[in-house]
Amino acid sequence: MNYHDEWMQVEVRRIRDLTPTVREFELVYPERQAAAPGSHVNVRVTIDGQPDKRSYSVVSGSEDAIVTIAVKLLAESRGGSRFMWTLEPRMRLHATKPHSDFELSRGAPHYLLLAGGIGVTPIVAMARALNQLGASVRMLYAARSRNELAYAEELGNILGARVTVFPADEGKMVDIAAEVSALPAEGELYMCGPIGLLDAVRQEWALQKRALSKLRFETFGSSGHHAATSFLVKIPRLNLEVVVAEDRSMLDALTSAGVGVLSECRRGECGLCAMDVLSVDGEIDHRDVFFSGEQRAHNKKVCACVSRVAGGTIVIEPAFRGDPDFGRIEILSDCGLRQCVYPSHLP
Ligand code: FES
Structure with missing residues (x-):
């Protein structure tokens, strides 16, 4: 689910290797794009034959509709960087307009x-x-x-x-x-x-x-405190057990198993995919930036899009409810404004 994506076809113009593991891509949009510092674009990728999307920060945008991104080929790739590294000049793909969640202020003294x-x-x-x-x-x-x-x-x-x-x-x-x-x-x-x-x-x-x-x-949700390993998710209410492979997110594994899960940023920022943790055997590797350090230490919630379990099993209730402990969440409206809402109020 997404509230502000506007997809369009773009063409890969130029590819440049910046380091042994970082590759830059120039994407040509059909029209000029305004890309404020801190913007990102979502790109449609194909992973194991299935459509998915990945988010990449904009390095630069220009008057002539070119948006530049760079992608690191990750050893623990969940498939996004592997797909991006198969692209060649003149190939076409779908990407969103640049959108900024990481805004730069003006006028600070330093x-x-x-x-x-x-x-x-x-x-x-x-x-x-x-x-x-x-x-x-x-x-x-x-x-x-x-x-x-x-x-x-x-x-x-x-x-x-x-x-x-x-x-x-x-x-x-x-x-x-x-x-x-x-x-x-x-x-x-x-x-x-x-x-x-x-x-x-x-x-x-x-x-x-x-x-x-x-x-x-x-x-970036791909970085954690532990190496990614496979783990088991149990959902007693649905009488369901799902194995999350080391190269998949919990969100993707649950979605593939037919569990309805809200999501938005898929980068551990918005909190929309947060779930109740009923118990855990092993250590939760919290990779989100939505919860505070204290909240993460309590291990009562987990962001399924990025967080994992190191060596064990987690028992969850996937239906996130806004509650007094964790309060409201933020989403981005179509007009780009941050809105604070409870998930039960979402359209
Ligand atoms: S979808 Fe935004 S934190 Fe998971």
Whole structure:
């Protein structure tokens, strides 16, 4: 289910390998697209012969209807990146117009940008926009190794000495506590990267009692605290047991088994796919950014689109109900506004 997708046919114009595992695609739309920094597009993919969709951040949009995205070929791919890497120039596919859930403010006294791995994609657009605005900005860019730093040259051209890279295999790590502490009180931090990095930033942000409104983030649902393994889902009400393979999401496995599940972002952001956890044998690998750290620690809810179980079985009730503990959820309306609703109020 989706509330704001508008699909159109696009053509792959140019493909460029940025690193051994990151490939850039230029998509030509039938008309000019406005792509604000932080936008993403959904792309229709085919996985094991079945249609599906994946969401990719826009690296750049241009006046002549070209939208550029970049896709990392994941070892633990659920099929989306594998499909994207089969594309060739002049092939056609369906994609949505760029849509922004990760908006860049204007007028902050200072911006700190933090990218981890392929999380660099929305951050490149932000760096470009902030530089054009003449804003005070610094960027920190972490990756496993120097040859995995996609867009490092472009970022160097945009930001010069204001970008610092942290290749982990050279022993370089971002000092999150020091960076958050050095940020002026009204400064804003924009972050996109794996869930472990995001959790560390959110924890430090809370520890230093920074305003929540000044931290904006996005992650990719493919990253977790544990490697993806297969696990079993039991639904007593339906007398159903479903095996979730290591390369599938719980949401997809349940949907294939005929369980009706609401979903929207499929990136662990909107909370629409959240389900009640009745019990768990093993550890829930929460990969969403919808629930707070405290809520995730309680293990009462799980976002089926991204979260998994490490080595065990989970017993769930899939019918999510808005409740006082977890309150309302946000969806994006057709006009692009965030709406706060209870699932029972959804059309
Ligand atoms: S569909 Fe949005 S969090 Fe799962």
